Amino acid sequence: MDKKTVSTISYLSRLKLDEDNQDKITSDLENIIKFVDQLNDTDVNDIEPLTSPLEKVAKTRADAVTAENRKEEFLERAPKSNEDYFLVPRVVE
Amino acid sequence: MSIRYKTIKELSEMLKNNDISHPELIQETFSLIEENKNLNSFVTLNKENAILKAENINKESPSILNGIPIAQKDLFCTKDLRTTCGSNMLSSFIPPYSATVIENLEKAGCISVGKTNMDEFAMGSSNETSYFGNVLNPWGHNLVPGGSSGGSAAAVAAGIVPAATGTDTGGSIRQPASLCGISGLKPTYGRISRWGMIAFASSLDQAGPMARTAEDCAIMLNHMCSHDPKDTTSLDENIPDFTSTINDSIKGTKIGIVKEFDLSKLDNDVVKVFEESIKQYESMGAEFVEVSLPNISLSVPTYYVVAPAECSSNLSRFDGVKFGKRSELASNLEELYIHTRSEGFGDEVKRRILIGSYVLSAGFYDAYYKKAQQVRRLIKNDFDSAFKKVDVIMSPTTRGAAFEAGSKGSDPIQMYLEDLFTIPANLAGLPALSIPNGMIESKPIGLQLIGNYLDEQKILQVAHNFQKLSDWHLKTPSEDIS
Numbered sequence: 391m392d393k394k395t396v397s398t399i400s401y402l403s404r405l406k407l408d409e410d411n412q413d414k415i416t417s418d419l420e421n422i423i424k425f426v427d428q429l430n431d432t433d434v435n436d437i438e439p440l441t442s443p444l445e446k447v448a449k450t451r452a453d454a455v456t457a458e459n460r461k462e463e464f465l466e467r468a469p470k471s472n473e474d475y476f477l478v479p480r481v482v483e
Numbered sequence: 484m485s486i487r488y489k490t491i492k493e494l495s496e497m498l499k500n501n502d503i504s505h506p507e508l509i510q511e512t513f514s515l516i517e518e519n520k521n522l523n524s525f526v527t528l529n530k531e532n533a534i535l536k537a538e539n540i541n542k543e544s545p546s547i548l549n550g551i552p553i554a555q556k557d558l559f560c561t562k563d564l565r566t567t568c569g570s571n572m573l574s575s576f577i578p579p580y581s582a583t584v585i586e587n588l589e590k591a592g593c594i595s596v597g598k599t600n601m602d603e604f605a606m607g608s609s610n611e612t613s614y615f616g617n618v619l620n621p622w623g624h625n626l627v628p629g630g631s632s633g634g635s636a637a638a639v640a641a642g643i644v645p646a647a648t649g650t651d652t653g654g655s656i657r658q659p660a661s662l663c664g665i666s667g668l669k670p671t672y673g674r675i676s677r678w679g680m681i682a683f684a685s686s687l688d689q690a691g692p693m694a695r696t697a698e699d700c701a702i703m704l705n706h707m708c709s710h711d712p713k714d715t716t717s718l719d720e721n722i723p724d725f726t727s728t729i730n731d732s733i734k735g736t737k738i739g740i741v742k743e744f745d746l747s748k749l750d751n752d753v754v755k756v757f758e759e760s761i762k763q764y765e766s767m768g769a770e771f772v773e774v775s776l777p778n779i780s781l782s783v784p785t786y787y788v789v790a791p792a793e794c795s796s797n798l799s800r801f802d803g804v805k806f807g808k809r810s811e812l813a814s815n816l817e818e819l820y821i822h823t824r825s826e827g828f829g830d831e832v833k834r835r836i837l838i839g840s841y842v843l844s845a846g847f848y849d850a851y852y853k854k855a856q857q858v859r860r861l862i863k864n865d866f867d868s869a870f871k872k873v874d875v876i877m878s879p880t881t882r883g884a885a886f887e888a889g890s891k892g893s894d895p896i897q898m899y900l901e902d903l904f905t906i907p908a909n910l911a912g913l914p915a916l917s918i919p920n921g922m923i924e925s926k927p928i929g930l931q932l933i934g935n936y937l938d939e940q941k942i943l944q945v946a947h948n949f950q951k952l953s954d955w956h957l958k959t960p961s962e963d964i965s
Binding site for chain 1: 577579715716785799802803807815819821825841850856857859861896899912913
């Protein structure tokens with residue numbers, strides 16, 4: 391874990407890190423990764439990964455509309471919206 | 484007659500006997516909230532609506548929860564009531580709907596009096612990461628209440644409400660229950676719908692009750708569980724009456740002690756309290772069996788791959804577009820995402836998102852995320868073997884009693900190890916609870932009971948039998964605490 395890696399993953403995370411705090415963040419992340427590196431000592435050959443404790447196939451349901459249209463309620467909670475859309479800064483010049 | 488420190492069962496009796504009216508009970512609850520404001524256990528109050536509901540309550544309802552004041556962790560969406568998840572990102576978010584578990588409890592007659600403080604996005608073990616400030620532990624105001632459900636734990640421990648909701652991803656119900664001297668239960672993964680819970684790590688998150696007694700946890704659980712088509716991981720299994728077997732004798736019950744939990748590393752006092760509980764259970768006819776969970780020591784590292792990975796995906800939805808905070812600084816869309824997330828999240832949340840992005844990134848996925856999921860299966864397999872021999876597994880809930888705010892220093896791993904005993908049940912998806920079983924230097928500490936899948940009844944029965952013969956759960960912090 392070096393500053394370049396931290397800069398890459400912070401961009402992947404769409405986070406801008408505090409310049410003054412870079413060393414502390416890098417060393418924290420390095421320590422955490424070192425800590426989880428203990429997992430490397432375990433033999434997991436042929437072990438199927440466990441993604442969820444339930445291991446049940448998700449249930450399907452009829453392809454029918456169950457939700458009502460609540461467009462106005464949702465739009466009014468947005469930081470910026472007009473009567474039909476969520477508004478963001480211009481993306482096409 | 485004071486309502487302070489009363490259980491659900493006691494308050495329900497008081498209402499039934501007309502010792503107190505429904506509106507009086509709610510008014511008095513708000514007086515207690517006001518008197519204990521310094522604990523900072525509530526982020527938002529629901530006063531007007533709560534009083535209105537009490538005034539218009541159906542007095543004929545047979546539900547034991549009818550009119551009972553409950554505090555809701557601020558991680559559950561509550562329709563038209565601010566829901567912050569302890570974060571600046573959602574500091575003014577008003578959900579358009581309520582979580583299924585909130586609807587279930589309110590349908591049973593519960594009155595939601597307010598939303599409780601918590602570690603930001605449930606990431607923390609001391610309630611020190613909340614945007615809304617630390618919560619104080621009622622047992623000592625220099626102490627943390629634990630986390631992430633710290634506000635819920637403190638509100639119950641201070642006797643303000645008889646019960647509260649919590650959520651538990653790595654110990655966030657059981658650890659604060661232990662540090663605040665109350666009872667708290669994390670059910671089997673999937674027992675309670677996650678719909679309307681703000682997601683942290685979806686394969687680990689589970690809601691549960693926090694209350695003064697195991698019996699009250701059972702009462703709450705009866706009404707919190709449901710099969711919910713809106714949550715694909717919600718279990719479609721029989722939901723028993725969790726109170727129906729709690730009085731059954733535990734004679735002959737086999738309790739497992741984990742060989743690999745090295746108690747010699749704990750303080751003598753913690754070990755002494757634990758051994759006293761073993762003695763008490765032996766005197767009740769329980770049998771102790773040593774069980775081996777060979778991979779249990781890998782639980783915390785496994786968790787700190789799986790949970791951050793899921794958190795980094797779940798929290799990608801906070802981008803400043805559809806709801807929540809939006810930065811004012813952005814001049815284009817990418818900056819909007821970056822500035823909003825950098826301003827909206829606190830340090831611990833950022834740290835976990837970064838770890839998650841790292842372990843999921845190309846080239847590292849197999850080495851970290853896949854590997855952790857493989858070890859996760861080994862841990863689950865260990866529990867499966869152990870539960871062939873025993874009915875429940877018992878351990879201390881925490882490594883010690885409540886610690887002082889700021890005392891874990893700046894090393895995040897020290898805080899992560901706080902959940903050493905609680906994380907395994909989340910990884911395996913097993914039900915587990917914590918009940919108070921002793922005091923160390925006037926501070927409460929808890930006992931953890933882990934049950935087999937869907938066997939909440941057994942751990943509640945074992946816990947209730949303990950509480951019938953002990954009074955740790957009846958102890959209350961002294962009034963002159965500072």
